[in-house]
Amino acid sequence: xxxVRLDGLNKRFGSVAALRDLSLDIRDGELLALLGPSGxxxxxxxxxxxxxxxxxxxxxxxxxxxxTDQPPRTRDVGMVFQGYALFPTMTxxxxxxxxxxxxxxxxxxxxxxxTEMLMLVGLEHAALRYPHQLSGGQQQRVxxxxxxxxxxxxxxxxxxxxxxxxxxxxTLRDEIRRxxxxxxxxxxxxxxxxxxxxxxxxxxxxxxxxRLIEVGAPADVYRRPSQRFTAAxxxxxxxxxxxxxxxxxxxxxxxxxxxxxxxxxxxxVAAITPESVRLNPADGIAGxxxxxxxxxxxxxxxxxxxxxxxxxxxxxxxxxxYPAGAAVRVSVAMEAVQVFLADGT
Amino acid sequence: xxxxxxxxxxxxxxxVALYGVLPLIATALYSLATVWRRKPLxxxxxxxxxxxTLQDPGFLWALGRSLGISVLAVILVNLLILPPLYWSHxxxxxxxxxxxxxxxxxxxxPGVVMAAGINRFVAxxxxxxxxxxxxxxLLMAIVATSFPVYLWAVDGSMRAANVLALWEAASxxxxxxxxxxxxxxxxxxxxxxAAGSLLMFASAMGELALARIIxxxxxxxxxxxxLRKLHGTDADPNGVAVASLLSLxxxxxxxxxxxxxxxxxxxxxxPAAGKG
Numbered sequence: 001x002x003x004v005r006l007d008g009l010n011k012r013f014g015s016v017a018a019l020r021d022l023s024l025d026i027r028d029g030e031l032l033a034l035l036g037p038s039g040x041x042x043x044x045x046x047x048x049x050x051x052x053x054x055x056x057x058x059x060x061x062x063x064x065x066x067x068t069d070q071p072p073r074t075r076d077v078g079m080v081f082q083g084y085a086l087f088p089t090m091t092x093x094x095x096x097x098x099x100x101x102x103x104x105x106x107x108x109x110x111x112x113x114x115t116e117m118l119m120l121v122g123l124e125h126a127a128l129r130y131p132h133q134l135s136g137g138q139q140q141r142v143x144x145x146x147x148x149x150x151x152x153x154x155x156x157x158x159x160x161x162x163x164x165x166x167x168x169x170x171t172l173r174d175e176i177r178r179x180x181x182x183x184x185x186x187x188x189x190x191x192x193x194x195x196x197x198x199x200x201x202x203x204x205x206x207x208x209x210x211r212l213i214e215v216g217a218p219a220d221v222y223r224r225p226s227q228r229f230t231a232a233x234x235x236x237x238x239x240x241x242x243x244x245x246x247x248x249x250x251x252x253x254x255x256x257x258x259x260x261x262x263x264x265x266x267x268x269v270a271a272i273t274p275e276s277v278r279l280n281p282a283d284g285i286a287g288x289x290x291x292x293x294x295x296x297x298x299x300x301x302x303x304x305x306x307x308x309x310x311x312x313x314x315x316x317x318x319x320x321x322y323p324a325g326a327a328v329r330v331s332v333a334m335e336a337v338q339v340f341l342a343d344g345t
Numbered sequence: 346x347x348x349x350x351x352x353x354x355x356x357x358x359x360x361v362a363l364y365g366v367l368p369l370i371a372t373a374l375y376s377l378a379t380v381w382r383r384k385p386l387x388x389x390x391x392x393x394x395x396x397x398t399l400q401d402p403g404f405l406w407a408l409g410r411s412l413g414i415s416v417l418a419v420i421l422v423n424l425l426i427l428p429p430l431y432w433s434h435x436x437x438x439x440x441x442x443x444x445x446x447x448x449x450x451x452x453x454x455p456g457v458v459m460a461a462g463i464n465r466f467v468a469x470x471x472x473x474x475x476x477x478x479x480x481x482x483l484l485m486a487i488v489a490t491s492f493p494v495y496l497w498a499v500d501g502s503m504r505a506a507n508v509l510a511l512w513e514a515a516s517x518x519x520x521x522x523x524x525x526x527x528x529x530x531x532x533x534x535x536x537x538x539a540a541g542s543l544l545m546f547a548s549a550m551g552e553l554a555l556a557r558i559i560x561x562x563x564x565x566x567x568x569x570x571x572l573r574k575l576h577g578t579d580a581d582p583n584g585v586a587v588a589s590l591l592s593l594x595x596x597x598x599x600x601x602x603x604x605x606x607x608x609x610x611x612x613x614x615x616p617a618a619g620k621g
Contacts, residue, residue, distance in 0.1 A: 050517050052516075052517070071516070072516040072517045073519045077517055079514070081513070083507075085511060086514075087529050087532075089535075090532075098515065098520070099518035101528075146518065
């Protein structure tokens with residue numbers, strides 16, 4: 001039985017289609033991350049599941065219940081909002097207790113559950129603090145505890161970490177995943193941050209212009225995207241517009257040449273991940289480093305060639321070898337090149 | 346921030362303070378003056394006006410009527426305006442233009458015109474004609490003409506508290522709209538509710554045109570009593586000063602209670618830009 005089943009959802013806001021014939025099954029206990037650029041419809045989808053927006057057509061099932069026409073309060077979901085949406089006049093404990101109070105939990109049982117949830121998110125010491133007395137990370141932990149308190153069937157997370165600093169994001173991201181695995185709850189996690197989506201999810205769904213264009217395991221979606229949009233959106237790939245040659249091959253100078261499943265003359269896009277670019281090989285095309293940006297364990301180089309610009313990652317300890325302006329030769333690991341139709345998705 | 350030398354800054358602040366406080370000082374001195382002729386200060390000081398006014402049954406009744414009708418107006422405006430305003434924030438934005446259009450009417454029509462219109466309107470039908478010239482009609486008219494001050498104060502605080510976000514969060518946690526209003530929204534906009542109620546109370550306490558035309562002397566409010574004491578055959582202008590100060594004290598006490606409750610938090614009285 002799926003945890004969530006969405007069937008043919010459509011939603012328009014005036015002339016803008018926010019969801020287009022969107023269908024999706026999420027397994028019980030699975031965490032699915034919805035990834036896409038701003039305005040792709042991922043938050044609209046989450047709001048439809050929560051009952052905060054009503055789809056124009058389609059069916060939403062939570063477990064075996066059709067909840068399409070039900071109000072949010074009867075859907076049995078827990079939701080974590082981007083801006084936390086904690087109740088400012090309630091303490092952390094009262095915030096966590098609110099869904100229990102709404103669902104008629106008795107006093108003693110409620111108190112025990114509040115303590116349990118605050119311990120789960122490591123905030124038992126802050127039970128009596130008001131939201132304005134908590135840091136952003138602590139507020140989001142309270143929001144998570146509140147969303148989980150009444151044991152909902154589905155947990156919905158709408159860009160839960162976007163307002164936090166980088167360190168807190170990483171810590172809390174891992175914590176959300178740990179807690180989700182511990183309670184075994186079906187969850188939908190909306191984000192525009194690919195690192196976040198790939199790190200927390202069992203599966204990643206990529207959305208574009210109201211459509212769910214690809215769903216798969218994080219490693220599959222990252223390494224072998226089936227859609228051009230996904231390839232461009234994930235992994236910082238360079239997208240090279242090329243034409244299939246007379247020998248049905250796609251080539252970028254001497255950097256790579258691979259067989260293409262399209263007839264000669266077809267306009268295609270070759271997607272190349274920065275980590276598959278090799279520098280200073282025996283062959284390849286000549287280029288010049290125009291920008292080197294430090295990324296921790298790697299350095300991202302932007303290399304300008306006569307045939308266009310390409311991004312390449314090199315180990316951080318070799319940064320000294322590639323200062324801006326350095327001359328390099330570039331080739332690409334052929335097995336890493338993916339080719340898509342230029343006019344397709 | 347004011348720039349310039351210290352003496353200039355102090356001078357400007359003192360002028361502003363004097364401008365605000367001088368009428369109060371003058372009223373207070375007049376309420377204590379035996380006689381006050383063309384001199385900066387009264388000829389003598391007496392508490393006679395205070396004692397005579399506070400022992401005047403006419404004044405006490407008028408004060409009681411005004412306080413009663415003002416308290417009822419505050420209760421009524423909270424019951425009538427808060428629910429649709431809340432609903433316009435969380436569920437039906439189309440209510441908002443209607444409320445805003447209604448709120449503009451009292452600023453377009455003079456009070457006496459509205460009062461006459463209200464009196465004529467209720468006289469049209471047998472059922473409603475019983476309300477003609479009654480305190481009940483005066484109460485309804487005060488609420489109808491003064492509710493904009495309440496509306497704007499509470500609307501501003503609802504926007505500042507982002508009531509829609511609170512409602513959405515609470516509704517996904519199993520709460521119905523009334524529970525959310527009671528447990529989440531009202532505590533979150535307490536400052537705005539208090540400010541709106543205070544403005545409504547002050548507006549009702551000072552209402553003259555409606556009281557004069559709708560009920561007249563059959564239900565003498567404090568402002569009508571003051572008017573009579575200014576121009577009537579039993580004129581008592583010093584008593585009017587006493588009454589003005591007393592009603593001011595009531596409002597100050599109300600404001601002070603709100604300030605203590607909110608411990609210095611500022612109140613957003615005017616509608617703010619939406620969050621989008």
